[in-house]
Structure formats: structure tokens, C-alpha cells
Amino acid sequence: MKKIPGPSKKRLFTLARLLSQQKKEKITSVELSALTGWGEATIRRDISLLELHNGVSNGYDVKILHDAICSSLQINSDQAEKHPCCIVGLGKLGEALLESSVFKGSSFELVAGFDTNFNKIEIMKTEIPLFATLDLEKKIRSLKIEYAVLAVPDEKAQFMADRLIACGIRGIVNYTNTVLSVPKEVRVEHVNTAVILTGMCAC
Numbered sequence: 001m002k003k004i005p006g007p008s009k010k011r012l013f014t015l016a017r018l019l020s021q022q023k024k025e026k027i028t029s030v031e032l033s034a035l036t037g038w039g040e041a042t043i044r045r046d047i048s049l050l051e052l053h054n055g056v057s058n059g060y061d062v063k064i065l066h067d068a069i070c071s072s073l074q075i076n077s078d079q080a081e082k083h084p085c086c087i088v089g090l091g092k093l094g095e096a097l098l099e100s101s102v103f104k105g106s107s108f109e110l111v112a113g114f115d116t117n118f119n120k121i122e123i124m125k126t127e128i129p130l131f132a133t134l135d136l137e138k139k140i141r142s143l144k145i146e147y148a149v150l151a152v153p154d155e156k157a158q159f160m161a162d163r164l165i166a167c168g169i170r171g172i173v174n175y176t177n178t179v180l181s182v183p184k185e186v187r188v189e190h191v192n193t194a195v196i197l198t199g200m201c202a203c
């Protein structure tokens with residue numbers, strides 16, 4: 001199997017998500033370009049990295065393409081089998097993520113939110129179970145949580161990441177400004193709007 005470069009991987013993850021929302025059976029690279037804003041050549045090149053055995057006449061078969069992406073990137077295409085995840089830090093950002101539909105249609109299920117502030121946990125109205133961070137280790141294990149979204153104050157980020165990792169968490173989406181130090185078997189994605197914008201205007 002061809003090695004898929006990082007930027008192509010990211011685009012293919014997005015494509016898989018968009019394809020899972022499609023109602024039609026076939027989709028062309030022109031339509032994919034309109035959906036994503038990426039050039040047709042880029043889309044075709046990314047797709048050429050997959051092991052697609054079927055011909056492409058009048059567009060790609062949506063299901064075949066979706067399954068090929070999932071199989072090449074080893075992501076779970078079975079929506080019934082979800083990876084449990086949690087949000088740690090339920091301030092402005094954490095609460096917005098909790099209330100958003102960010103996990104909808106994905107193979108991830110938000111099963112818990114954690115915060116140090118007991119009042120917040122009691123007052124917040126949400127269908128997602130909320131817990132004090134005192135119970136973090138117990139709940140991560142009992143709910144079999146695999147991934148965490150980190151939205152705590154910057155100075156608490158490494159400490160909370162260490163606690164999550166000690167519980168066996170597989171990956172962290174880090175929204176804080178702290179660059180985390182993690183063991184090599186744990187995946188971390190840093191999401192920092194300023195850094196992303198800087199990358200956009202850098203040549």
C-alpha cells in the first residue's frame with residue numbers, strides 16, 4: 001500500500017466525513033471540489049493514493065470511496081461502533097464543544113465532560129454526563145474513554161494530559177496554548193487558531 005502523506009491524510013479524513021453524509025450513490029471530483037474548496041487535481045491525487053479497484057465512470061461510487069478511505073487510513077467505517085471520548089475543561093471553549101454537533105456523524109461518541117468546578121457541573125444543562133476531575137481516573141476507566149479534548153487553562157494542560165495518559169488515553173486534541181510532552185504511543189493534535197492563521201499567511 002502506498003504511504004499516504006500527512007496533508008493528504010487530513011483531506012481524506014474530511015472526505016470520509018463528507019461522503020458519510022451523502023445521500024447519492026455517485027459523486028464526481030467536480031462535486032467534491034465544490035464541497036471542500038480543494039482543487040480537482042488535489043482530490044484526484046489524494047484518491048489515487050487509495051487502493052480503489054473499481055473504475056471511475058461518471059464519478060466515484062460514494063460507498064466504495066468512503067470504505068476505501070476508511071480501510072486505507074484504518075479508521076472505523078462502522079458508525080455503530082464508536083470510540084468513547086471526553087472533554088476536559090468546561091469553560092467557554094469546552095462548553096461550546098460540548099453543546100456543538102462536532103461529534104455527530106463521526107465514529108466518536110462524547111461520553112463525559114470533566115471540570116474542577118463542582119458548581120459548574122451541577123448547573124450546566126446537558127445530556128452528556130459531567131464529572132468532577134476528582135473522579136477522572138475512575139470514570140475514564142469505567143467508561144472506557146479512548147480520546148480526550150483538552151480545554152483547560154494553559155498552565156493546567158500538561159498536568160491534566162499526564163493524568164489522562166496514565167489512564168491509557170490514546171489521543172488528545174489539545175486546544176490549549178501549551179505544547180504537550182507525551183509518550184510516542186499517544187497521539188496529540190494541537191489546535192491553535194493563531195498558529196493555523198500564521199501558517200496560512202506564511203509563504
Ligand SMILES: NC(=O)c1ccc[n+]([C@@H]2O[C@H](COP(=O)([O-])OP(=O)(O)OC[C@H]3O[C@@H](n4cnc5c(N)ncnc54)[C@H](O)[C@@H]3O)[C@@H](O)[C@H]2O)c1
Pocket residue numbers: 088089090091092093094114115116117120133151152153154156160174175176177191192193194
Ligand atoms: N485553540 C484556540 O484557538 C483557543 C481559543 C480559545 C481558548 N483557547 C485555550 O483553551 C483553553 C480554555 O479556554 P476557555 O476560554 O474555555 O477558558 P475558561 O477559563 O473559560 O475555561 C477553563 C475551564 O477549565 C476548568 N479547569 C481549570 N482547571 C482544570 C483542571 N485541572 N481540570 C479540568 N478543568 C479545569 C475551569 O473550571 C474552567 O471551567 C485555554 O487554554 C485557552 O488558552 C484556545
